[in-house]
Amino acid sequence: MSGRYRARIDGRDIEPADGWQVRILDLPHGLISLGGDAGSILAAVEGSGEEWWVTLRGRRLRVELRTWRERVLAEANVAAQGAAGPLEVRATLPGLIVAVQAEPGSDVVEGAPLVTIEAMKMQNEVRAPRAGRVLEVMVAAGATVAAGAILLRLE
Amino acid sequence: MTRLIRRLLIANRGEIAVRIARTCREMGIDSVAVYSDADADSLHVAFADRAERIGRPPAAESYLDIGAVLAAAARSGADAIHPGYGFLSENAEFAAAVEAAGLTFVGPPPATIAALGDKLAARRAARAAGVPIVPGLTVPLDGPQGDLDGIGFPLMLKAAAGGGGRGMRRVNTAGELAGALAAARREAVAAFGVSAVYAERLIAPARHVEVQLLGDRRGSLACLGERDCSVQRRNQKLVEETPSPAVTPDIRAALFESARRVAGAVAFWSAATVEFLLDADGRHHFLEMNTRLQVEHGVTELVTGLDLVAWQLRVAMGERLPRGVVDAEPNGHAIEVRLYAEDPWNDFAPVAGRVKAWRMAGGPGVRVDAGVSADTDVRPDYDPLLAKLMVHAGDRAGAIARLRRVLDETVVGGVQTDAGFFRWLVDEPGFAAGDYDTNLIAERWSAPPPSTQEMALAARAASYLRDVGPAASARRPPGGASGQSAWGIAARRGALR
Numbered sequence: 001m002s003g004r005y006r007a008r009i010d011g012r013d014i015e016p017a018d019g020w021q022v023r024i025l026d027l028p029h030g031l032i033s034l035g036g037d038a039g040s041i042l043a044a045v046e047g048s049g050e051e052w053w054v055t056l057r058g059r060r061l062r063v064e065l066r067t068w069r070e071r072v073l074a075e076a077n078v079a080a081q082g083a084a085g086p087l088e089v090r091a092t093l094p095g096l097i098v099a100v101q102a103e104p105g106s107d108v109v110e111g112a113p114l115v116t117i118e119a120m121k122m123q124n125e126v127r128a129p130r131a132g133r134v135l136e137v138m139v140a141a142g143a144t145v146a147a148g149a150i151l152l153r154l155e
Numbered sequence: 156m157t158r159l160i161r162r163l164l165i166a167n168r169g170e171i172a173v174r175i176a177r178t179c180r181e182m183g184i185d186s187v188a189v190y191s192d193a194d195a196d197s198l199h200v201a202f203a204d205r206a207e208r209i210g211r212p213p214a215a216e217s218y219l220d221i222g223a224v225l226a227a228a229a230r231s232g233a234d235a236i237h238p239g240y241g242f243l244s245e246n247a248e249f250a251a252a253v254e255a256a257g258l259t260f261v262g263p264p265p266a267t268i269a270a271l272g273d274k275l276a277a278r279r280a281a282r283a284a285g286v287p288i289v290p291g292l293t294v295p296l297d298g299p300q301g302d303l304d305g306i307g308f309p310l311m312l313k314a315a316a317g318g319g320g321r322g323m324r325r326v327n328t329a330g331e332l333a334g335a336l337a338a339a340r341r342e343a344v345a346a347f348g349v350s351a352v353y354a355e356r357l358i359a360p361a362r363h364v365e366v367q368l369l370g371d372r373r374g375s376l377a378c379l380g381e382r383d384c385s386v387q388r389r390n391q392k393l394v395e396e397t398p399s400p401a402v403t404p405d406i407r408a409a410l411f412e413s414a415r416r417v418a419g420a421v422a423f424w425s426a427a428t429v430e431f432l433l434d435a436d437g438r439h440h441f442l443e444m445n446t447r448l449q450v451e452h453g454v455t456e457l458v459t460g461l462d463l464v465a466w467q468l469r470v471a472m473g474e475r476l477p478r479g480v481v482d483a484e485p486n487g488h489a490i491e492v493r494l495y496a497e498d499p500w501n502d503f504a505p506v507a508g509r510v511k512a513w514r515m516a517g518g519p520g521v522r523v524d525a526g527v528s529a530d531t532d533v534r535p536d537y538d539p540l541l542a543k544l545m546v547h548a549g550d551r552a553g554a555i556a557r558l559r560r561v562l563d564e565t566v567v568g569g570v571q572t573d574a575g576f577f578r579w580l581v582d583e584p585g586f587a588a589g590d591y592d593t594n595l596i597a598e599r600w601s602a603p604p605p606s607t608q609e610m611a612l613a614a615r616a617a618s619y620l621r622d623v624g625p626a627a628s629a630r631r632p633p634g635g636a637s638g639q640s641a642w643g644i645a646a647r648r649g650a651l652r
Contacts (some may be wrong), residue, residue: 004622007617009614016618020612022619024623032619032620033582043566045620049621058577059500063611065617094507098341136618
């Protein structure tokens with residue numbers, strides 16, 4: 001039963017559409033069709049364990065699936081980690097660092113340009129998600145970063 | 156002059172290299188793919204009759220390396236080179252080097268590429284030919300204090316060597332000019348190696364409309380209709396359609412006249428596109444002329460029934476355009492959407508990763524030009540265009556309905572694509588009415604959250620696969636699919652649950 005799992009998307013609990021029938025078209029690639037009273041829809045599913053990705057109507061959604069046991073463990077983990085620390089600013093896309101505007105120790109306002117990343121020949125400025133002091137800058141101009149790489153820490 | 160092409164080297168990668176190889180096969184021409192180390196297992200390599208390695212993954216060390224491409228042509232015994240779009244396609248030095256090596260360059264003459272590649276020289280030439288240009292400079296801007304010739308704000312900064320939206324910046328006020336100029340110059344140097352930037356008046360609202368030209372070496376010129384490319388992000392096209400819903404017969408006649416005049420100002424043959432901005436009053440303003448095949452040439456092929464690559468090759472061999480091509484009448488309506496690995500919910504930022512599920516649409520009136528398939532890596536080294544989805548129908552409403560069906564049949568897993576944006580677009584009332592301009596995404600796309608139903612379906616799909624997916628593949632009987640289809644497995648698992 002899919003009721004074994006609690007599903008979360010964007011931090012919200014989601015009730016699975018249990019009335020819809022799943023048909024597998026290509027299992028190794030996770031290609032399925034979902035059929036219900038409202039018609040049918042194709043989807044792609046990837047993942048394992050607690051982390052899943054489902055692409056529906058061209059949109060890729062991250063679905064967190066937890067059994068009761070996994071939920072208890074995760075909650076215990078969060079409690080152990082305590083309050084939120086400094087904010088890590090990450091690269092939203094892979095590319096080449098062409099300029100670093102942020103200076104360690106300086107205060108920045110929300111929206112201030114921090115780092116310029118060139119990807120697919122376009123220059124993109126990474127801006128401060130909130131005001132704060134720059135604690136540490138992890139990258140330098142000329143470096144290549146992957147999507148999700150930590151660029152700097154804001155206090 | 157007859158220069159037979161028996162073996163064609165395709166100096167490109169991805170979907171356009173596949174597309175050119177297809178025409179080669181139909182014409183009985185041997186095709187030669189080139190590839191960097193990143194592309195050794197790519198679709199375009201598999202499609203061609205033979206393949207040559209040209210270097211390491213960075214484009215500068217492979218697809219942009221003139222010496223490496225020419226060496227590959229010599230090794231493979233090619234007698235001609237098709238540059239596709241991007242990379243070396245508008246590099247006059249490359250075109251000249253190809254000819255100097257005794258090979259046929261499939262494109263306009265090198266001097267024409269050089270003349271039109273300098274966007275300021277092209278503006279001067281168009282103006283001299285009596286074609287209205289976007290008001291602004293015809294010389295580079297000196298610096299933030301330079302003479303703006305009274306253009307006023309907002310204005311656009313553009314790279315003099317530019318194209319493709321690179322080195323382009325919108326400037327709203329005089330105070331923003333210095334910063335925007337520095338950014339535009341950085342980008343221009345990175346993309347073209349030339350820092351010269353000029354300023355044009357911002358025309359808004361505007362539609363981006365372009366005219367497809369095809370010419371032979373004897374001066375015959377065909378205007379094969381216009382394409383509306385107004386759905387853009389980062390000044391780069393996402394959707395193209397022909398005919399343009401904004402173009403009346405009078406506007407079309409004026410666009411064609413201007414396009415012919417620009418082409419008439421230079422020695423021209425092969426395929427090219429003249430780009431214009433169409434303002435709210437229906438007046439057109441010359442932007443640039445691209446001396447190559449465009450990404451979006453397929454919609455023109457659908458409505459005219461012509462194979463533009465085949466005609467490029469025939470013209471390169473010295474053939475003349477017959478009457479049927481010069482006077483080709485478009486039929487019906489065609490729309491293309493560009494399937495990119497990028498995230499419309501994160502400002503259309505490019506994404507890298509591995510394509511997993513890959514299901515493309517088929518059926519009547521559908522053409523898919525793809526450069527990838529399942530289990531292909533999308534690398535940050537190159538443009539993240541995965542495929543072009545094209546539809547053709549008798550009228551625009553039919554084409555939109557067909558596109559909606561195509562998007563419902565299309566599934567790409569593993570990486571986020573812009574397919575979700577297109578699914579929204581086909582139901583957007585303004586788009587359906589043909590009422591949109593280059594600000595459509597900025598003004599109307601709000602990156603809406605997923606619906607409750609979509610989330611419930613995603614949760615259902617993930618839960619089901621967690622229960623049966625890996626278990627089903629792990630427990631598949633020896634000998635693989637024989638005697639048991641995936642459907643059978645799914646049904647049995649369903650019964651067990």
